[in-house]
Amino acid sequence: MRPAALPLLLCAVNMLAGQLHAFFKVFIEPPEPVVEYGGTVRLKCGTTCQDPSATGNLETSFYKHQLEASGPNEKVVELRNITEWSSNILCYFFCNGTREMVSATLIAYRPLEQAVLEPVPQLEVGESHELVCHVPRVAPVRNLTVILRRGATTLHTATFKDKDKNEPQDVVVRHLVTAERGDQGQNITCQALLDLQPSNVHFNTTSSPRALDVYDFPEDPQLEMSETNLETDEKFNISCSVRDVFPAPRFELSLAGHSLSPRVTEDGLRAVAEVSHAQQGQFEVVCSVRVGPKKRRQQTLVHVYSHPQPQLNVNNSVLKEGTEVSGGCVLPPGHSPELQLQVTAGPRVLATWGPSPLGFTWNVSEEDNGTEVLCEARMPASKKNPKKSVPVVLIVTAKPKLDDRGCPSSQNWTEGENVTLRCQARGNPRPHVVCKKDGTTLIPGQWHMAKRAHTGMFQCEASNALGRDKRDITVWVQYHDINVGLIVAVVLVVLGALAIAGITYGIYYRKKKMREYQLQKEQQRMEMQKLRPEETVGVNGSAPGSQP
Structure with missing residues (x-):
């Protein structure tokens, strides 16, 4: 490496180290x-x-x-x-x-305070109610979750992630529910969760449960009475019923403002009370039924009236035919003015329905004897049978009367038969009837043997305490005399006919036997002719095939 390049290399290394340290x-x-x-x-x-x-x-x-x-x-x-x-x-x-x-x-x-669920009233089936849950002073509210439940079923979940406020806030969660019969007894709860993830801080509180109380009362009660027009002190039944309700109803029955003690049937849907009232007037019968918080009622008016037995008065119960009988019917004091009276004599109406007192007059005849005169009292609006007075039996007296109806003027008998003279008189007291002819007396109704001497006219007389009546009756007796000569002639003819019949039968029998004998002989001859020649020889004593 050249010396001039070393400083540059050191500078680059220092710069790289500075960047690494930064x-x-x-x-x-x-x-x-x-x-x-x-x-x-x-x-x-x-x-x-x-x-x-x-x-x-x-x-x-x-x-x-x-x-x-x-x-x-x-x-x-x-x-x-x-x-x-x-x-x-x-x-x-x-x-x-x-x-x-x-x-x-x-x-x-802030640590979560317990959630508070507002009380839930009794709910009618089909009714909607808003559930309200309060979670007070929540911070931070964006980390809160609120869950409303019915039993184990989640109804609503609320979160607040869009809330950026850090200060405590009161949280209110609402949810609308509709009541059903199956909700009865279910617990409504409100659960609040505050979760401060990723930290290990979280809170969980649940409100006190609110039990649902559901009821169903779809129809008004039905009030039934056997009669709305009632007699004082008469016992009658009041019946009040409901149907398709939930839970069991509570009944209240009253008459004229006085509570009754009804008997509730086993199914709990009907209440029955037996009541009566001692005073006249119109009174209200009320049936009140409570199901849950709802109360419904039905009412009707009952008319209580006084209905005593009518009193019948007749001026005379023993009369002569053709005379007039009169009288009246009256109700005792204190009766209801709506009551009406009617007077009858058997099927005949003497005085039609009207208020008390009610009078009548009537001309009687012999046929009216024994007729009952009766007074009836009724309440026009009631279905009950009328009340009846003590009947008065009329006795109608009449002179004897003999006519074709009971005493025919001509009667036919047959000699030797048991017969009775038909002659019955009308009248009251019952008349005594006697019939006479030429010193012979016959009592009608008594049986005797008809004789030709009865032929002729009988004079009949009927009598009672009021008078007499007479009538003539012609009796015809049918008879026949015996013809002895004719009887002898008939006997001789019968005997002669029997003799001739005997002789004729004897001749016939002899001829019949001869014909039977001749017929048998002819049958034997014909059978002999049908035999073969050899059979004929056999018959004569030579067997077939024999040697001479």
Whole structure:
């Protein structure tokens, strides 16, 4: 190497060494420092410079308490009573005439307070409600996560990474939920997470749970009564029912403002109460049903009336036919004015429906004997049967009457038969009837044997305490005389016919036997002719094939 080149080589080596000595790093540990507000934090400012004479320091607005470093090229300080939510920290070093520095932001935080979930009211199925969760005084809020859950199901997650404010903030998270029947008893919780990564600081709090109370009351209750017009002190049933509700309903029944004690059916959907009322008037029946916080009611009016038994008065119950009977029907004092009366005599209406008192008149005939006169009282708007008075039975008296209906003027008998004279008289008291002819007396209705002597006219007389009546009856008796000569002639003819029949049968029988004998002989002859010659010879005593 030439001598002139050596200085240049040394200069290049020195320049390269200077550049190598100038390349170093400065760092702060931890690189993203965090500290609880008002607390203390330890920081280290260091360098990679290998020059023992390198100098550096850590600058901050807080009072620094220097600590012993573990190496030559580092500074360790402790910052106390950190009361700024965010502050800058500067770390620098001089190495071989070169200065390098790095900065970091010290973040102060607050430990998380417990999240608070606002109370959740009872919710009707299908109703929407906004859940509200509060997390107070969060710092730094950008590191916060809030999770709303229903049971194990996550409903909503909120983060705040876009928030750059370091001071504490009150956080409110809202979420709308719609109630369903399956939500009953489910717990709603709000979880708050404050994670200060990459540091090892994190907080986790959960609110007290809020149990969902869900109800469903889709329809108004149904109020049922067997009758809306009721008699005083009459017992009747009130029934109130609901359907498709959740949870079990609570019933309240009242009559005229007085609470009743209903009996609830096993399924819990119907309440029944038996009630009565002693006073007249219109009173309100109310059914109130509460399901959850919702209360629904149905009401109706019931008309309570006094319905005593009507009283029937008849001027005379024993009358002669053709005379007039009169009377009236009345209700006792205190009855309801809406009641109506009607008077009847059997199927006949004597006085149609009208208010009390109700009078009537009537001309009776013999056919009306034994008829019941009756008074009925009803409430027009009620479905109940009318109340009836004690009936009055009429007795109608009448003179005897004999006519074709009960005593035909002509009657036909047959001699020798058991017959009775038909003659019945009308009248009350019942008339006594006697029929006479030529000293012969017959009592109608009594049986006797018809004789030809009964033929002729009977005079019948009917009598009772009121008078008499007479009627003539012609009786015809049918009879036949016996003809002895005719009977003898008939007998002789019958005997002669029997004799002739006997002789004729004898001749016929003899001829029949002769024909049968001749027929048998003819059949034998024809059978002989059908035999072969050899059979004929055999028959005569010579066997076929015999030698002479």
